[in-house]
Amino acid sequence: MRNLRNVWLRETQISSDLPLTATAWDTSSDSVVCTFGPTEQSPIIELRRKRPDAQTDDSTDHRLSREAFECLASWDAPCPLPELPCDRIEILGSVDVGISAAAWSPDEELLAITTRARTLLYMTREFENVAEITLTQADLQSSQHVSVGWGKRETQFQGKRAKALRDPTVPEKVDEGKLSGNDDASTTISWRGDGAYVAVNSIEEGARRAVRVYSREGTLDSVSEPVDGLEGALSWRPSGNLIAGIQRLDDRIDVVFFERNGLRHGQFTLRLSEEERLSWGSQIQLSWNVDSTVLAVRFKDRVQLWTTGNYYYYLKQEIPIVVDPEFSFSYSFDWHQEKSLRVVAGSATSILDLEYAFDINHGSTVIPNDVGAVAVMDGQNLKLTPLRLAGVPPPMAHNELKLDSNAIDVAFSKSGTRIAVLTQDSFAVFLWSLKTRPVPAPILESSYPLSNASTSRPRQIAFVNENEVFVLRESSPNSTVIEKTLLETRVTEVVYEAIGTRFSSVFPGIGHDSLWVSHKASKGCTYTSISSEPDDVSKVNPWYESPSVDTPWARAxxxxxxxxxxxxxxxxxxxxxxxxxxxxxxxxxxxxxxxxxxxxxxxxxxxxxxxxxxxxxxxxxxxxxxxxxxxxxxPRALVLAGIRTFIDQKKYRSAFLACRSQMVDMNILHDYAPQQFMESIQLFIEQVKKVDFIDDFLSRLKEEDVSQTLYKDTLKISKNESAVVAQPDTPAMFSAPKSSKVSKVNAICDAFLAVLQYRMDTNLQNLVTAHVCKSPPDLEAGLELVAGLRVKNPEQADDAIEHMCFLTDANRLYSHALGIYDLELTLLVAQQAQMMKDPREYLPFLRKLQQLPETRRKFEIDNHLSRFEKALKHLFALAAHEEIQAYVIKHILYKEALEIYKYQPDHQKQITHLYAEYLEGNSKPKDAAIAYESLALYDEARTCYKLAHMWRESLYCAMMASLPEADLIAHINELAETLIDEARDYVSAATVYADHLHDYITAARLLCRGSKFADAARLLTLHGKKELVEEIVDSGLAEAMGSMTDLLADCKNQLNAQVPRVTELRKLRAEDPLAFYGGDPTGGEGGVDIPDNVSLAPTEASTLAGRTMFTRYTSKTGKTGSSRQTSRNRRREERKRAKGRKGTVYEEEYLVNSIRRLIERVNTTIPEAESLVDALLRRGMRERAAAVEKALSDVMKMCADCRDDIFEVQKVEAPKTDEDEEDPDLVLRGGPAVLAESLEALEGGARAKEPPVLKSMKKSSLLV
Known part of the structure; x- marks a missing residue:
């Protein structure tokens, strides 16, 4: 739907005694090299250069650039021109029979020449002949096209329905290749864009024109099929898919296309009347631009530019050329080799330098005039489509407007109801009734002539407001003017004129209230606005902050x-x-x-x-x-911008409908402006009106603030809004909770309930929805609402119940209805949910409940609904104590029963006894013992205390139970053995032996085992056993010293083995992380073994897409939020991590944690070692004390030396892949999560532990 718009035009007048015969672009200097002459009267040839900034008084330059090397091909010989300035032209060679055509390849490495002797020559840049091919009649047989003759006529079936049975693929008429009556017998050469093939269009001896295709090496590739009326024009599309030619028929002229194999491939008709075909529809030439988007069709005195889209060809522009009939050569035309839409056309009197740009001629984009009006120019046919009303695909259009001449530019008024069409000699204004359905074709309102001077060339037109039309035109070869025409007064005036300034384009502002002009400068461009003052004076306002580039890719x-x-x-x-x-x-x-x-x-x-x-x-x-x-x-940003605007304007219905149609989260209606929304609940309901719409909004509420999460990027709030939920403006002033953790959903639902309670008749369904949509759903309040309606309006009650069944699970609603003890309401719910409930199930049950007393009925209901605590209270009200005990045991309601019996001690003791038995049977001996002791059941209590290793309480209860002496002694011995063997509490066991069994020797030995040597010595001397101190205490010291030195030696050996290994692993990881983490991700565990002869396409579906060398452990690929491993793999990986086997990726973490545990063990050993050293010194064992202290000091020094190196925060690069940075919320599962946790622990992440603190040791002053 793009049109070609003229953004640059410069006409340079030339004066020379010789006619202009050829032009060529010099892309190095962006200039045009012109050739003048020769003529029949003069053999002189002149070369001139037109500079890009050439003025009228100095339009050409006789000097060429030093890199220039020109070649002129005359009828006799190719003539190279060396570096200029020079005194003569050197003739390198000649062709005796004459040259019929010549063309350089696109890379300028080969020159193709055809001679009048029907030969094709290939020459290099140095004009060395590399190939010579003869064009013979036998070439026509080289391409065996599909035969369209199906045998002789007499052998074919000629029955009644012969025509219907004819093969539709066979044309009724087969071309023979007859020549056109206007054929000039010329030969044309055209290269393909990549220079691999060249096409030659020439006439054969048998009065037929054929197109031959040759390769770069000179091999004949194909010959075109016969086409009647084919003329000499030829142009190969640079993209390579089509070769264009001209076919002249009796009633029309077609542009026909060939494929490289010579077969026809489509066509389109040049829209010429019979008079035009006879007057200027001759000498037709074709030329594609460099990017294959525009086809130039050259006529006798004009050039037409055609584009294609959806297999349809549009006539976009027509360039008139002033030709001199005295000269046989009319004009030259050349596309720029780098700027795809720039052309030069040179005639006998002037040189036209033009540049075009693709642009969309569209209407206003401001609400409410944004009907999406778009105009597509197609010669004298203007295709119009209001895209908001009808999305008609091109080449079709909603309306087509016939014009008297080819359109140059089109503009829409502010409302889109007026269309200004610019042609060569005038512009016309048409009225387009967009409010009529269906939209009719525009009608002519008025026409305004333009200057008829030969130098006047209109370029662009723009519409401002409804009655101002601006025309940009070239008034003279070096002057550009902008004329404003007031449609009401038909007055035209020049509002802007510039000499030597390059006007790129004119266009209206966003609001169509001013005109903008872009000026193309040597460095970028600048913009200027022209606005109308109240006294109809136009004011020019430069924009100093304008961008430096054109932005055709953007719309504001x-x-x-x-x-x-x-x-x-x-x-x-x-x-x-x-x-x-x-x-x-x-x-x-x-x-x-x-x-x-x-x-x-x-x-x-x-x-x-x-x-x-x-x-x-x-x-x-x-x-x-x-x-x-x-x-x-x-686009979501555009949708959200519109929704926010609607909210700011309190147009909640429009905002709601936009959210609904564009699938935008409706929470934005509240979250964008919460205070305003809460104050406008009543306005929201009045605007939205439709009950289903309000239900839709309420049902989509959620606690998330979408303005800060889902739509955070696009939301730019310009005003400060309170985050506190305000009170709605309603008759019943609803007060929002003051808690900082107020539920947004509940607050909105309560606000709606406060307003809707006065609209019971019209919005009952919304009331029910507001109750059900709370978090959690307030089904009881909704059922109570229905219960109140049952008496006033049973029909409304039925509708409300039906709606509640639709919104929530019917079984859940049935349970809630039963839970409020309203059997009639329960029956109503069951009847409405008959698809979920069988009447044979609920009717007998409800009938049974109806027959029970009220309290018993409530118990049965609560018991049925598994509300056991409430059911227990109903049993208590019935004073069914035995039933209560059985109910408590069945449903484990001991705490609740103790609470309801707190004022009845006898029943409370019974429940406490039952509770103690329950605790004892469920492995809670401590709580059971306390319960038994509170009931004075000491025998049971001492057994439970014994199981809980509470020896003091157990001994107390045993003595309070008045056990026989033998049983008491046996119980005390069992307690002591339990403390020694299971609890390893030697000090407590020594206390039991000393205080209750009076076995002081055993108590002293146990104190030594617990490193309490001073207490052991004190106990022995206290009870008169001084002679045993040396035997018991000294032997205990020797045994403790041996254990301590063995422990410290093991610690030293562990550090000597593990610390160097950790250093070695870290060195390996730094040197070769790929090998450290398992090698190539495509192989091994978790990878894919790819054969060498298999190629994987780089698609998102590929198994290797987004994988890195760490993927086998992390399983993180681009935008993948879950692991491909199973939970079984995670357990297996956790076992590997726990073992930390050598050579695995978990070894380093295992070693680090092992050293951590060693340091923690050393810290716990320090007090024990200090006590041992003091005891050894007290007993005169100085050497042994020094040995223990030295061993501990050595281990602590080794721990201190390795601590900083082992527990430094390592920045492991393995898990930090690009995918992780793009998706920080990625959650791993299964085995890969185990390694991720391990690596994070090593690198100091969230799961990393603090380095262990090494305690200090107090050395004895008696030792060196």
Whole structure:
């Protein structure tokens, strides 16, 4: 739907005695080299250069650049021109029979020449002949095209239905290759864009024209099939798929296309009347531009530019050329080799330098005039489509407007109801009734002539407001003017004139209230606005902050007075929607990055799509795909901008409908402006009105603040809003909770309930929904509402119950109805939920309940609903004590029973006894013992205390139970043995032996085992056993010293083995992390073994997509949120991690944790060692004391030396992949999560432990 717009035009008048015969671009200097002469009267040839900034008085330059090397091919010989200035032209060679055509290859390495002797020559840059091919009649037989003759006529079936049975693939008429009556017998050469093939169009001896295709090596590739009326024009599309030619028939002229194999491949007709075909429809030549987007068709005095889309060819522009009939050569035409839409056309009197740009002629993008009006120029046919009303795909259109001449440019008024069409000699204004259905074709309102001077060339037109039309035209070869015409007064005046300034284009502002002009300068471009003052005086306002480049890839749209969106596109297939000025670089002011997966402001689109129009009233952006079809999308940023505007304007219905149609989370209606929303609940209900819509909103509420999560990137709140939920403006002033953790859902539902309670007749369904949608659902309140309606309006009650059954599970609703002890309401719910309940199930049950007394009925209901605590209270009210005991035992309600019997000691003791038995049977001996002791059941209590290793309480209860002496002694011995063997509490066991069994020797030995040597010596001397101190205490010291030295030796050996290994592992990881973490991710465990002869396509479906060398452990790929491993793999990996086997990735963590545990063990050993040293010194064992202290000191020094190295925070690079950084919320599961936790612990992550603290040892002053 793009049109060609003239953005640069410069006409240079030339004066020379010789006619202009050829032009060529010099891309190194962006200049045009012109050839003048020869003529029949003069053999002189002149070369001149037109500079890019040539003025009228000095239009050409006789000097060429030093790199220039020109070649002229005359009818007789190719003539190279060496570096200029020079005094003569050197003739390198000649062709006796004459040259019929010549063309350089695109890379300028080969020159193809055809001679009048029907030969094709290949020459190098040095004009050395490398190939010579003869064009013979036998070439026509080299391409065996499909035969269309199916035998002789007499052998074919000629029955009644012969025509219907004819093969539809066979044409009724077969071309023989007859020549056109206007054929000039010329030969044409055209290279393919890559220079691999060349096509030659020439006439054969048998009065037939054929197109031969040769390879770069001179091999004949194909010959075209016969085509009647084929003329000499030929142009190979640079992209290589089509070769264009001209076919002249009796009633029309067609542009026909051939494939490289010579077969026909489509065509289109040049729209010429019979008079035009006879007058200027001759001498037709064809020329593709460099990027294959535009085909130039050259006529006798004009050039037409054609484009294609959806297999349809559009006539976009027609360039008139002033030719001199006295000269046989009319004019030259050449495309620029680098700038695809720049051309030069040279005639006898002037040189036209033109540049075009693809642009969309669209209407206003401001609400409410954004009908999406788009105009597509197609010669004298203007295709119009209001995209908001009808998305008609091209080449079709909603309306087609017939014009008197070919259109140059089109513009729409502010409302879109007026269309200004610019032609060569005038512009016309048409009225388009967009409010009529169906929309009719526009009608002519008025026409305004333009200057008829030969130097006047109109270029562009623009519409401002409804009655101001601006025309940009070249008034003279070096003067550009902008004329303003007031449609009401038909007065035309020049508002801007510039001499020597390059006007690129004119266009209206966003609001169509001013005109903008872009000036093309040597470095970028600048912009100027022209506005109308109240006294009809035009004011020119330069924009000093304008961008330095044109932005045809962007559209600015106005959502509201203070909200404007810039829609832009990138070449990589991404569409952006930002609240930015076009002069600001992306990334500034919150500019989005190219991440459509995480950023709502950008969206991936088909690569190569073009921006057609933006319709902000429906949040739509219309794109045209590369193949030509149109697509309407709704960018989330544009949708959210419109919704926020609606909310600011309190147009909640419009905002709601936008959320509903565009699938936007409806929580934004509240979260964007919570205080305003809570104050406007009544307004919301009045605007939305429809009950189903209100239900839809309430049912989608959630606690998440979507303005800070889901739509955080696009939300830019310009005003400060209170985060506290305000009171709604309703008759019943609902007060929001003051808690800082107020539930948003419940607050909104309560606010709606406060308003809807006065709309019971119309919004009963919404009331029910507000109760059910709370978190958690307030089903009881909803059922109570229905219960109140049962008496006043049974029909409403039925409807309310039916709606509640729809909103929530019917079984759950049935249980809640039963739980409020209203059997009639329960029956109503059961009847409405008959799909879930069988009447044979609930009717007998309800009938049985109806017959019971009230308290017993409530018990049965609560027991049925498994509300055992409430059921127990009903039993207590019935004074059914025996039943209570059985119920308590069955449902484990001991605590509840103790609470209800707190004022009845006898029953409370019974429940306590039952509870103690329950605790004893469930392995809770301590609690059971306390319960037994509270009931004075000491015998049971002492047994439970014994199991809980509470020896003091157990001994107390044993003595309080008045046990026989033998049983008491046996109980005390069992307690002591339990403390020694199970608890290893030697000090407590020594106390039992000394205080209760009076066995002081055994008590002293136990104290020595507990490193309490001083207490052991004191106990022996206290009870008169001094002679045993040396035997018992000294032997205990020797045994303790041996254990201590063995322990310290083991610690030293462990450190000597593990610390170097940790250092070695870290060195290996730093040197070769790939080998350390398991090698190639495509092999081994968790990888895929790929054969050498198999190629994997780089697609997202590939098993290797996004994998790194750490993927086999982390299983993290691009945007993958779950592990591919099972829970069994996780358990297996945890076992591997716990073992820390040598050579695995878990070895380092295992060793580090082992050293950590060693240091912790050393810390606990320090007090024991200090006590041992003191005891040894007291007993005169100085050498032994020194040995223990030295061994402990050595171990502590080794721990201190390795602590900083072993427990430093390591920045392990393994898990820090790009995928992790892009998706920080990735959750691993299974085996990979185990290694991730291990690596995180090593690198100092959240799971890492603090380095252990090494305590200090107090050395004895008696030792050196």
């Amino acid at each position: 749209v106005s959502i509201s007075e203070d909200e404007k969106i810039l829609i832009s596109m990138t070449r990589t297939g991404t569409l952006f929607a930002n609240k930015l000025r076009s002069s600001e670089p992306r990334g500034r002011n919150g500019g989005s990055q190219d991440t459509p997966e995480t950023d709502e402001r950008c969206r991936s689109i088909e690569r190569g799509s073009k921006l057609v129009s933006v319709i902000p009233s429906i949040f739509a952006v219309v794109l045209q795909a590369p193949r030509g079809n149109i697509e309407t999308i709704y």
